[in-house]
Amino acid sequence: xxxxxxxxxxxxxxxxxxxxxxxxxxxxxxxxxxxxxxxxxxxxxxxxxxxxxxxxxxxxxxxxxxxxxxxxxxxxxxxxxxxxxxxxxxxxxxxxxxxxxxxxxxxxxxxxxxxxxxxxxxxxxxxxxxxxxxxxxxxxxxxxxxxxxxxxxxxxxxxxxxxxxxxxxxxxxxxxxxxxxxxxxxxxxxxxxxxxxxxxxxxxxxxxxxxxxxxxxxxxxxxxxxxxxxxxxxxxxxxxxxxxxxxxxxxxxxxxxxxxxxxxxxxxxxxxxxxxxxxxxxxxxxxxxxxxxxxxxxxxxxxxxxxxxxxxxxxxxxxxxxxxxxxxxxxxxxxxxxxxxxxxxxxxxxxxxxxxxxxxxxxxxxxxxxxxxxxxxxxxxxxxxxxxxxxxxxxxxxxxxxxxxxxxxxxxxxxxxxxxxxxxxxxxxxxxxxxxxxxxxxxxxxxxxxxxxxxxxxxxxxxxxxxxxxxxxxxxxxxxxxxxxxxxxxxxxxxxxxxxxxxx
Amino acid sequence: xxxxxxxxxxxxxxxxxxxxxxxxxxxxxxxxxxxxxxxxxxxxxxxxxxxxxxxxxxxxxxxxxxxxxxxxxxxxxxxxxxxxxxxxx
Numbered sequence: 113x114x115x116x117x118x119x120x121x122x123x124x125x126x127x128x129x130x131x132x133x134x135x136x137x138x139x140x141x142x143x144x145x146x147x148x149x150x151x152x153x154x155x156x157x158x159x160x161x162x163x164x165x166x167x168x169x170x171x172x173x174x175x176x177x178x179x180x181x182x183x184x185x186x187x188x189x190x191x192x193x194x195x196x197x198x199x200x201x202x203x204x205x206x207x208x209x210x211x212x213x214x215x216x217x218x219x220x221x222x223x224x225x226x227x228x229x230x231x232x233x234x235x236x237x238x239x240x241x242x243x244x245x246x247x248x249x250x251x252x253x254x255x256x257x258x259x260x261x262x263x264x265x266x267x268x269x270x271x272x273x274x275x276x277x278x279x280x281x282x283x284x285x286x287x288x289x290x291x292x293x294x295x296x297x298x299x300x301x302x303x304x305x306x307x308x309x310x311x312x313x314x315x316x317x318x319x320x321x322x323x324x325x326x327x328x329x330x331x332x333x334x335x336x337x338x339x340x341x342x343x344x345x346x347x348x349x350x351x352x353x354x355x356x357x358x359x360x361x362x363x364x365x366x367x368x369x370x371x372x373x374x375x376x377x378x379x380x381x382x383x384x385x386x387x388x389x390x391x392x393x394x395x396x397x398x399x400x401x402x403x404x405x406x407x408x409x410x411x412x413x414x415x416x417x418x419x420x421x422x423x424x425x426x427x428x429x430x431x432x433x434x435x436x437x438x439x440x441x442x443x444x445x446x447x448x449x450x451x452x453x454x455x456x457x458x459x460x461x462x463x464x465x466x467x468x469x470x471x472x473x474x475x476x477x478x479x480x481x482x483x484x485x486x487x488x489x490x491x492x493x494x495x496x497x498x499x500x501x502x503x504x505x506x507x508x509x510x511x512x513x514x515x516x517x518x519x520x521x522x523x524x525x526x527x528x529x530x531x532x533x534x535x536x537x538x539x540x541x542x543x544x545x546x547x548x549x550x551x552x553x554x555x556x557x558x559x560x561x562x563x564x565x566x567x568x569x570x571x572x573x574x575x576x577x578x579x580x581x582x583x584x585x586x587x588x589x590x591x592x593x594x595x596x597x598x599x600x601x602x603x604x605x606x607x608x609x610x611x612x613x614x615x616x
Numbered sequence: 617x618x619x620x621x622x623x624x625x626x627x628x629x630x631x632x633x634x635x636x637x638x639x640x641x642x643x644x645x646x647x648x649x650x651x652x653x654x655x656x657x658x659x660x661x662x663x664x665x666x667x668x669x670x671x672x673x674x675x676x677x678x679x680x681x682x683x684x685x686x687x688x689x690x691x692x693x694x695x696x697x698x699x700x701x702x703x704x705x
Contacts, residue, residue, distance in 0.1 A: 182680075238681045239700075379658055394659050395683050402663040403679035411663055447660055454639060 119153035122146070123256045127361060131278045140247045140274065147256035154260075158219035165195060165222075166253040169229035170246055176236040177243070188233040196226045201428040223425055223616050224262040225253050227392055232267050234396045242267055248274055257354045261347075261613040263368045263388035273363045284362050291356030298349030299611070306342040306521055307609060314513035316342050320485055322509070329505035332495045336478040338518040339485045341525065343612060344372065347386070350611045366391075371529065373477075376469040378442040381477055389425070393418050412447065416440030426484075426616050431492060435483035442476055535573060538566045622694070625672050629690050632668050637661045647690040662687055669693055675701030 126146030133139040152159045172188030199218045232249070235242060244252065244267060252270050253259075309315030313322075316338040319331070327335070351368035358365045366388045375381035382390045402414040416437060423436020458465060479499065486492035498504040576582070630645050637657055638645070651657045657665065662684060670677050673694070681700040687693050 234680075238683065379660070383655075383658075398659055399662060399666075399682065399684070400679040402660075403666050403677075403682075406667060411660060 119150050123150035127256075131280070131361060134277075136275065137247065139278065140245075140251055143274075144247060144251045144254060147251065147254040147259065150256040151254060151259050154220045155217075157217075161195075161199065161219045161222070162225065162254055162259070163250070165192070165226060165229055166250045168192070168195070169232060169253070170244075170249045172233055173236055173242075173244075173249070176233060180237045180239055182237070185233060185237040189230060192226055192230050192233075196222060204428055220614055221260040221262075224264055225259060227264050227389070227425075228253060228266075231264070231392060231396065235266070235268060240268060242271065244271055255358075257357045258365065261350060261354075261611055261616070263351060263354070263366045264392050265366060265388070269366065270363075276362075279362055281362055284359050288356040288358075288360035291352045291359065293356075295349040295352030295354075295356060298345040298352065300349075302521060303342050303345035303349060304609070305517060306338050306345065309513055309517055311511070311513050314511045314517065316514070316518070319510050319514060320491075321487070324509070326507075326509050327495055327498045327504075328508040328510075329498050329501065331508050331510045332482065332498045333478070334510060334515060334518055335485075335495070336481050337522060338514070340373075340478050340481045341518070341522055343481065343484070344369070346612045350613065373474060373525075374470070374529065375473055375477075376466055377473055378439065378446050378476065381473060382439075382443070389422070393422050397421060412444045415443045415447070419443065430489045431483050431486050434489060434492065435480055438480050438483055442480075535570060539570045541566075626690055626694065628672050629665070629669065629693065633657070633665070633690075637665065645690070649690075650688050651690075652684045652688045659684075665693070669697055670701075670704075673697045673701060674704050676704050677701045 123146040126142055126149065130139045130142035130146065133142060148159060148163075151162060168191055169188065172184070172191065175184050176188065199216055199222055203216045203218070232242070232252075248271060249267075251274060252265065252267055255265065255270070258265055307315050307317045309318065312318075316335055319335045320339065348369040355365045355367070368386060368388050370384040370387065372381055372385040375384055398414055398418040401417065402411040404410070417440070419440030420433060420436040422439070423432040423434070426432045426435075460468075479496070482495050483492050486495065626647055630647070633645050633651070634641060634643055645651075652662065663679075665687065666677060666679060666682065669675075675697055677697055677700060682696055685692075686696040
């Protein structure tokens, strides 16, 4: 942990110095040096692979810039897949672990930056006007905030920002730090709380890893929902931190999450969860493949293929493949359902339909996390069997603490967003009164007591919203200390776990 | 290209969007209205629109050369067809 912070500090210092340089070459060189120093902290061998991949993609890019043919594109794609396969997919396949190949370790973040390299090649094939220098391209591949676990960036978004003269913008710095703090809170407090629990063996991780099995139906639901939120807080927290760090330096990265658990359909969920990868798959895999044939069934096949690739991207493991196929099938069922809905009129009111749709999407997405988290397909099968067997709902193997923590965190999350939505609606409705100089009390006589009270509440929230650091910093500090103390008091052997997505 | 013919083609695509994609006749779609970035059309609809665009323009549009951002408005769809499309044999 200390070592990681040290590398972050060195990279940040180099970046701060870089931002004072007027010459773009000097600035880019220092930014790249900072990124390489940071990445070398995980292993000098990893850095060598990253540099090799950058040079390879840049060379393929030069060839595509001269003539964007399909053959040149496939040569580039093939070389990337070969490199990724060598480090990511081949070693686990050689299960004996003997020989040179059996000892290969995948460089951290390789799946992310390989996909960045691939998107560059696809964009050049599409004849997008991209002319990065070698320095700029290497910086794009190694950009230190994103090099470990994304978001998967695109060069058309990054290149103009690299080339822009550096400015320190107060709004960027403030927003950046807010997002870093939010990310730390989501990771260190919420994800940690769900994963490890308050007491030994009460967390989601222990619930999945316990070897005695025998989960009850409710246990499995709890673990599925709990893990879904743990992963969300972990990865969305990481994404907030990374996007925040880049924002401090005035660079705006792709967003990765947009309240995914509020999605009303599986297809909307995939526009809100791990968006940078999801959109990558949509743009470079689904769309070209789906438009290849005109048969009605073909796009459905491509849905399943694309989502299987999504699963396989994580690791060459049967459980991830099953997770991808499961989501592909969900998307197909949703599309078929949409077609049927146009023919059959459903008599229910919109809010009822919306609620049912949300319940179905949330439940099915949550069940899918069992494939994602299970140790193997056998465990996933046992857990899913418990869900569909009524007699399994009569007992539970998880401690009561697990139920309390998961339920509290999940309810608090939805309640928080609910309150925010209600206030936003109130602000939209009473916007003029809130903005008016006369204030709430001047117009109160003309409206209901509820309306006047809402205006006062919105005004108060605006006041504190503009002074976020007055209350957010001490609140988060107190919360973190309280939870830390609670964990320590129970003598739980808990350490902060690494970010989940850095293993992919 | 003849202006009237282009206007007809644009109207054909707009009619298709209203009828088949949005499915509500009261919705008004203009040629410069954002469709993908506004969330009005999703990935599946995008594929169908691309195929419809091929039919309307009588061109073969290689999907590998097209991205959702190239299809964000009806105007952009036709500009993309012009840029990457090849006459059908």
